[in-house]
Amino acid sequence: xxxVVSNTSPLTNLAAIGAMGLLERLFGRLHIAEAVRLELExxxxxxxxxxxxxxxxxxxxxxxxxxxxxxxxxxxxDAGESETIALGLEIGATLVLMDExxxxxxxxxxxxxxxxxVGVLLRAKECGFLLAVRPSLxxxxxxxxxxxxxxxxxxTVRAANEKG
Numbered sequence: 019x020x021x022v023v024s025n026t027s028p029l030t031n032l033a034a035i036g037a038m039g040l041l042e043r044l045f046g047r048l049h050i051a052e053a054v055r056l057e058l059e060x061x062x063x064x065x066x067x068x069x070x071x072x073x074x075x076x077x078x079x080x081x082x083x084x085x086x087x088x089x090x091x092x093x094x095x096d097a098g099e100s101e102t103i104a105l106g107l108e109i110g111a112t113l114v115l116m117d118e119x120x121x122x123x124x125x126x127x128x129x130x131x132x133x134x135x136v137g138v139l140l141r142a143k144e145c146g147f148l149l150a151v152r153p154s155l156x157x158x159x160x161x162x163x164x165x166x167x168x169x170x171x172x173x174t175v176r177a178a179n180e181k182g
Contacts, residue, residue, distance in 0.1 A: 023049045024115040025102040026057040026067075028135045031117070033067035034162035035154060040142045041115075048077045049109060051101030055079050066162070080105055095121050106130045135164070136174050143178050151178040 022045040029050070032038040041048055050071065058068040071077050082088055082104045091100035099121035106114045107128060114125050117134040125132050133141070135158065142148045152175055158164035175181070 022113045023106045023111045026098045027117040028115040029067035031162045035157035051105045053097040053101040057098045
């Protein structure tokens with residue numbers, strides 16, 4: 019089995035700006051670890067993405083088999099990141115969606131290709147699913163509370179061939 023695995027952050031941030039459907043359009047099917055589903059339900063809150071994931075037939079939740087790997091990864095990463103990386107390795111993922119720098123670096127060192135929410139937006143524009151990335155970047159900042167440095171913002175706008 020191959021596919022795309024997502025950590026919690028891309029789901030919550032895209033859902034917060036009404037763009038979670040981009041994941042289905044770009045990747046068709048999405049795999050998440052049980053810990054990611056639990057993070058979406060944490061504290062009984064209605065986190066962005068929780069209802070969308072629960073209702074999405076294109077999102078498949080998995081229990082991780084390699085618990086010792088999860089335990090080892092949990093020394094430095096949270097449960098969602100640890101299980102996302104373990105799931106990526108278990109299913110031979112072609113891509114892991116993750117925003118957290120430490121988690122991305124660990125996944126890359128383990129041979130997984132990663133992309134964050136900004137990369138998802140750029141790919142969506144390349145595929146013609148977004149007319150521009152700037153409005154989505156602005157929404158990430160204002161609606162989702164997503165931290166994005168001005169340098170990364172400007173670099174993304176340039177990469178999308180939009181005026182800075």
